[in-house]
Amino acid sequence: MSLNTAMVEKYRNNFLQEVAGNVEEGDWVKMCMQCGVCAGSCPLGNAWEHTPQKLFMMIRANKRDEVLTSDSMWMCTSCYNCIVRCPRELPITHIMHGLATYAKKLGLAPQSNPTQWFSETFWNNMMKKGRVNELKLGLSLYFKDGFVSGIKESIAHQKLGMNMMKAKRMAPMEIMGGHGVKDLSGLQKMIKKAQDIEAERLEANSK
């Protein structure tokens, strides 16, 4: 049984409880009084389908699929406008990221969403050497939508790249593989351990 199905089985009709038990800072959702300040304060709110306020109401209304497949939490820029103004001090930004992470773990995150894609690319890039290879990350972003648009993007951002090199923010030789952290395998082991603990926790929660 997949983790997703197990969770559905376990929390049948109580998505609020599922969020409280599994999502980072998720137990705060019940404190939302639906005042609308976060929705009105989110600089990107009008660009997405679900504002934080709406997501929190959907969670209470058991709209599990709509919430977990929503691309809205992936669009959060962590500007903290909502947290600063929320009269109930909900850690909204963290809940947004928590929801995104949880959806990803369940395999429900929207594959086509660019920030979701970028987060994954960023993570994989970082895990290879224990540090981000900015040159490769930048290039993979430019070439995301194919070769032709990649060349166009690169030309468009040529000046930025040159400036970054001048300021020693990017080294051209990094393309050869790039340098890593001192104890790469140690770091990878540590992260693997953390991931295992987290997976076990979710697994146990789903029982």
Place this chain on the structure above:
Amino acid sequence: MTEVVATNQTILVVGAGISGITAAVEAAETGKNVVLVEKRAYMGGRISQLYKYFPKLCFPSCGLEINQRRLSAQGGITVLTMAEVSGVTGAEGDYTATVKISPRYVNENCTACGACADAVEAEFDNDHNYGMDKHKGAYLPYNMAKPERFVIDPRIIGTEDAEKAKAACKYDAIDLDMQEETVEFKAGAIIWATGWTPYDANKIQPYGYDRYDNVITSVEFERMMDKFGPTGGKILRPGDGKEAKDIAFIQCAGSRDRNHLKHCSRICCMASLKQSTYITEQYGAEDEDAKGTIYYIDIRSIDRFEDFYRKVQNDPKISFVKSKVANIIVDKENNPVVKGVDTEGYHRYETKHDLVVLAVGMEPNVTKESFPVEIAINEHGFIEADEANGGIFAAGCASDALDVNRAVQSATAAALRAVQVVNKVAGAEG
């Protein structure tokens, strides 16, 4: 020198708002000796700054007048104005209070003729009108002020203006040599009725009270309606002096908010509902431009007041938007534009109004740190009923955010408790 006759059977009442006056009168009517200490130059407290009362829409001056008449008719009450309790020592049945009295520079000969004010040039922000206009350096705090006696602003003492005022007075009422006094007297029980203060709207940054002229507070709106107030009874935009017809009320401005006051201030929903009726009163039902919009989280028109809420809901001029406003900006004409998302349908709005009124919350007047005596205070700063308080009892808004009706009830209760304490003292002394 101010003489205060008091014993440990005296009841000290601190603050002469509607709660303090009520407590003083009720205690005195049972035959007790009372000293009423008021910080301002006049009695009445905040209700003297309200235009009308919910729910009956009658004038507060009327009830105030009645109470002041009761107060003067009933002997046994010493009223000290411009006075503050700076220290309290002792215990239940045997307190000693220290009271600091600031000089008024005007004695009881004053007939309130106003000649001194005419003679003086200097002007200062008028606190009674929340700084919306100025008063002269010699002034009567407001047209119905009791005691009806002028005050010389200490800021003109030592200037030419002070001499001009003195020269203008035909009744020998001005005494420029008056000094601050400190008096000490006994009391068996103490009633704290120091009331409330509006929450500082400057702290609510997204609403821009400090930046936008046409964003005002609910207490300022009350002053605008007063014929003797800063705008002569007209609803005017402070920005350009034009009539404001399309008015927004923003609820919970600084209340129910962990960044500001955690508590619900309880009266501000009713205050805004009441103030929305001022619009029709001012412009008439036919004026189509005159309208009100109330932005709210939920309307808390506690118990009996539900009827009042219904009536306003049925008023075609008033609309309700269920949403806590996220922020306010201004357009080129300096009109406030209110932004947010409404909870009934999640519609994004960006609505222009002529004037925005912030329904500011109530904070206790005396902060925990500045209390002259050890007392149980809750996390919101209000005085708790607690055995450990001994013979000290809270009345009115010093005990909680209350409307006048509830404030007066709590004042009567406090008076009863204080009377019991001094009765015990009397019993022991035989």
